[in-house]
Amino acid sequence: MKSKSHPWERTPQDFFTDAETIRRSAASIFGGEPDGYAIIPSVSYGLSTAARAVEPMLGKDDSILILEEGFPSNVLPWMRVAKERGAKLITIPVPGDGNWTNAPSAAYRFFPGFCNIVQQGPSLV
Numbered sequence: 522m523k524s525k526s527h528p529w530e531r532t533p534q535d536f537f538t539d540a541e542t543i544r545r546s547a548a549s550i551f552g553g554e555p556d557g558y559a560i561i562p563s564v565s566y567g568l569s570t571a572a573r574a575v576e577p578m579l580g581k582d583d584s585i586l587i588l589e590e591g592f593p594s595n596v597l598p599w600m601r602v603a604k605e606r607g608a609k610l611i612t613i614p615v616p617g618d619g620n621w622t623n624a625p626s627a628a629y630r631f632f633p634g635f636c637n638i639v640q641q642g643p644s645l646v
């Protein structure tokens with residue numbers, strides 16, 4: 522925390538040292554190996570990287586679900602992937618009550634039999 526409030530005191534080496542500590546902590550808290558966790562410089566960069574990683578597996582028979590009014594960094598990469606891979610881009614509308622808590626199951630309700638994986642609860646992206 523202290524170093525975050527004094528960013529001018531941080532050195533390039535601090536980034537790598539902290540990253541390894543965080544990766545080890547994440548593995549011990551959430552499971553898996555430290556190598557299974559990536560430290561990203563921004564959410565936008567991480568989402569773009571994730572889209573690039575997933576896109577070779579997508580084709581015209583696939584659909585990508587995004588949330589209406591989503592942050593552009595989680596919309597634009599998927600628009601590109603859908604266009605380039607011929608996949609269908611489906612936007613889940615804002616729930617009537619404005620509560621996104623159940624959005625994954627809402628997606629399932631909109632497209633029964635369509636979702637292979639329905640994730641509930643907090644997620645780390």
Ligand SMILES: Cc1ncc(COP(=O)(O)O)c(C=O)c1O
Nearest residue numbers: 562563564565566592593594595
């Ligand atoms: C989906 C999404 N993209 C982007 C951002 C902005 O963060 P960053 O500047 O790290 O890309 C946020 C911030 O919460 C976010 O939730």
